[in-house]
Amino acid sequence: MAGETVITIVGNLTADPELRTTRNGGTVANFSIAATPRTFDKQSNQWVDGDALFLRCSAWRDLATHCAQSLAKGMRVIAQGRLQQRSYQAQDGSQRTVIELQVDEIGPSLRYATAQVQKMQSGGYQGGNANGGGYQQPQQARQQSQTPADDPWGAPAGEPDF
Numbered sequence: 001m002a003g004e005t006v007i008t009i010v011g012n013l014t015a016d017p018e019l020r021t022t023r024n025g026g027t028v029a030n031f032s033i034a035a036t037p038r039t040f041d042k043q044s045n046q047w048v049d050g051d052a053l054f055l056r057c058s059a060w061r062d063l064a065t066h067c068a069q070s071l072a073k074g075m076r077v078i079a080q081g082r083l084q085q086r087s088y089q090a091q092d093g094s095q096r097t098v099i100e101l102q103v104d105e106i107g108p109s110l111r112y113a114t115a116q117v118q119k120m121q122s123g124g125y126q127g128g129n130a131n132g133g134g135y136q137q138p139q140q141a142r143q144q145s146q147t148p149a150d151d152p153w154g155a156p157a158g159e160p161d162f
Contacts (some may be wrong), residue, residue: 005083011035019068029064059103076109
């Protein structure tokens with residue numbers, strides 16, 4: 001939609017995504033991403049952490065389920081979405097306003113990890129880690145005869161595509 005603030009954030013999950021179902025039957029995953037800037041201090045010759053930004057995030061429908069199945073506390077992720085402001089009345093009666101990221105896209109950062117991706121039946125993708133760092137391993141091996149020739153995810157990792 002026009003006028004929405006779209007951002008990309010890179011950081012670590014502070015906890016496992018919390019999956020729940022709304023009264024209307026919708027599925028939502030809630031989680032927080034901590035992004036900590038680092039700068040190099042030339043005088044001390046060391047990296048220095050800045051103030052961390054903790055951003056509450058929510059993912060809906062199939063994306064919520066995929067997040068809960070694929071992501072875990074501590075994982076470095078790249079998330080893109082829309083900032084949304086929401087106001088509510090707290091239990092003490094005070095009015096509060098929060099800013100949250102409505103996640104449109106999310107995935108593991110491959111800067112310090114590897115991942116294996118499995119195409120889901122609904123057309124989405126599910127993450128899996130080749131080195132056991134918390135990603136869910138694919139449930140069953142794909143058969144090449146089931147994937148179209150033009151599908152970039154069609155060839156299993158490590159096998160030449162000729």
